[in-house]
Amino acid sequence: MITSNKPNRLNKVLSYLLLVVLAVVILAPFFIGIWTSFLPTMDIAQGNFFSTKVSFDNYVAAFTKTPIVRYLGNSLVISTLTMLAQLVFCSMSAYAFVFLKFKYRNAIFILFLITMMLPFEAEIIPNFTTVKNLGMLDNYSVLLIPFLTSAFGTFMLRQAFMQTPTELKEAADIEGLNHFQIYWSIVLPYNKISMITLGAYSFLGAWNQYLWPMLTTFSNDSRLIQNGLRQLQSEETFNDWGMIQASAAIIVIPTIIVLFVGQHYFKSGMNEGAVK
Amino acid sequence: MLKSTTPTMVGSEAKAKKKRHSFSLNAKDKYFALLFLGPSLLLLSVFVFYPMFRTLYISMFLTNTLGKTTVFNGFGNYATLLSSPEYIASMGSTLFYVLAVTALTVSIGLLLANLASQKLAGIGIFRTLYSITMGVSVSVAAIFWLFIFNPSTGFFTIISNALHLPVINWLTDPKMAMWAVIITTVWMHLGFTFLILLGSISSVPTTLYEAASVEGASERRQFFKITIPMISPTLFFVSTITLIDSFKSFGLIDLITKGGPTNSTNMLVYRLYKDAFYSGNYGQASSEAIILTIIIAFFTFLQFKFLEKRVNY
């Protein structure tokens, strides 16, 4: 029996009220979107928002009449490959920066830092020419190859690797392990959390790509989901709101599930990067 | 957004590190270095460094519609740009957009984080709900909000009609279109900003608040005199990240307004894209790219410097 504290109790009620109101405001676009995805487009068009003709028709239509499954598949493949490649290449360069001694190491590191200051958006003109000359347009390779590595990922892993206890490395040196062995069996396992965090980042980063895939892909075989949705929304089924909302829901629900599952890693990773 | 997430320690640790991992297989290190670093270095050279110089180079030329350089123009492209009222307007709307997005995202994120940092039963649910927009991609955000803003069948229109209020032409009124893009951007960024600020607020030692409450500071005062100063480095961090990210906005604009109406949302990257790939004016687009790079580099550098200084805090 906790002694009641009147001003405290009132504060609590107000806090909950505010929390709920804000949650509703933030979630409203979801609710509206997902609700309308169950309604016939006719009803939506007539502003009959509280229609009772709820059905999965829009979802069926989205899956059967549009290439959304293909788009999703493309995005899934490209995002997964990008993630794996970045994990490999970023961790390797980070290892070099932390555990190897070589000429110009600091200079090269500064080069990486500078890279982080250059926006990819400003480099699309020559990059477009490059991939066009290499015959990579409208192909998985164009979505993958420029993003195999990332300066940010290297930097983030370098910061993490530097926290690896020196004793581990020294013990490995005494055991006579070579760099591949140290990298693979000591440094990577020790920095598992940071690797998972980077993996999540690079996956989401690739998933959210917009400008570059829009420029370099133009067939449904290689089009990614973000541009695919735009395609649906702008051309083929203009104003078929029900189906468009259903497509959006199909995309957003899995990402939100992934996000909730991986939330712990996101948080720790972000705090590592940001708030030390 | 992800690309610019942060250096925490640059200079000082680099020095410390020299000492820490100083010996071990030194002779062979350079071969391993080539092996470990080679692929990344090659990729960055082809897709970051080369295009940067190339962009700089093209920006000094006039080009034909295939992107071939024709006549050397010096800083002519830049001069044309900076004297073009259209470009100045684009820069102005970008600045307005960037500042509005940053101010709103950070202040709303701070409000949410402060609320969700309370120790209340079930607060975990709210923390999860508030971070939900992290899972929303550009196109989904655009579609959800497009429906809400849609002038004929949109949610806002339905509500306004039901309440007999004047209908706002979100997407056709230049001023409101800008706000439509701002609202959508803020909504999208909110989850990320909220999570980072929440992490920061939660790491403020509770004894500071206890000490303050014993000494007579009200909750409001505690927020301004303890929370804000304690999390100011993180506030700076999320502000610059949001700032940099909104300077680079493209997807939402393409999806929601396509730069219109009457160029009111024709911001830097969108304009760059149109000048290059619609108008084929590669020379001028390249000079726009260089200006964009300078802006982004400046803010990123600011962030690097600040975070480096803060290491000993």
Added chain:
Amino acid sequence: MSTILNQVSKQYSEKEDILKNVSAEIETGEFFVIVGPSGCGKSTLLRMIAGLTSISDGEISIDGQVVNDLQPKDRKLTMVFQSYALFPFLNVWDNVAFGLKARNIDQAEVHQRVNDALDMVNLSELKERKPRELSGGQRQRVALARAVASDAKLCLMDEPLSNLDAQLRIKMRQEIYQLQRKLGITLIYVTHDQVEAMTMADHIMVLNDHEVQQIGTPTEIYQQPANEFVANFFGTPLINLLPAQRVDDRTLNVEGDFEVKTEQKISENEVNVGIRPGELHVEASDELNANATVKSSEFLGDETIVYATMNSEHEVRVLIPGKAVFAPYEKVKITASGNVFLFDANHKRIPFESEELVNA
């Protein structure tokens, strides 16, 4: 005009008692120490007095006013935290001024009080520094200055010295004691360190197992411990607690090892006898008369602790002046003076008859 705890209890859940029926009266101007092992609830009690933790049952009143429902800021007290709770972004001066500014005290007075407080703890020269530029002892002084600057007459301290090294702890102990005397404030001080309690307190409250074991002056606590726990908690080396059997009115047989002629009349057949290490004597002995074997001895300078195992297998500690001449495995004879405590089957001390008279 004092702080009164009346049957104060704290539960976090039905089953889990943090504090049970704590009652005490803390007089104005006294140095009151709450001492006990970790987890006994002493910090919780202090936080309840401060208003940082709610009270489940009972009443706390300060200066005649029940404060159960008052916010911390309305209880007119200050608190020094174990971690000092200094604001890292404020310099020393602003840290001290924080509370005064929060209470909207006028500028001139804030200046006066902060400067006086900093003078008092010898920090005037460092007032521009940030907490991170200070040593542990200096941070501690800032926290003290904050308490000094406030005009509150009641100050709470939660293990304020536990983050300092041993030498500094002794120095700060003296400073805190002098400060309390100089200001004439009531100080409620929580610690797990029996030495701090003994050296500083006017009154000590011993807490263990969520309950008050004893409240008394340091002398009372040491000379008349209420039970085995209190006897065991105070004094180094640890008191020897041994089972013993009654022989006659004034004689105890300690497990067949030796007999004690007590000053106190013995009324029960089975007791536990508590003998301070200084009340035991040890002498070299031949195999036949020996009742113990030396395990080891620790030379502390002007005295020596001898650890021995009695023939009955009980371990004992003996404190002897000077340097011991006993080697491990040496057979010795251990005897006791009559100045011992007797504890009953419930581990409570059996009082002297004279005490009973006084108490009656």
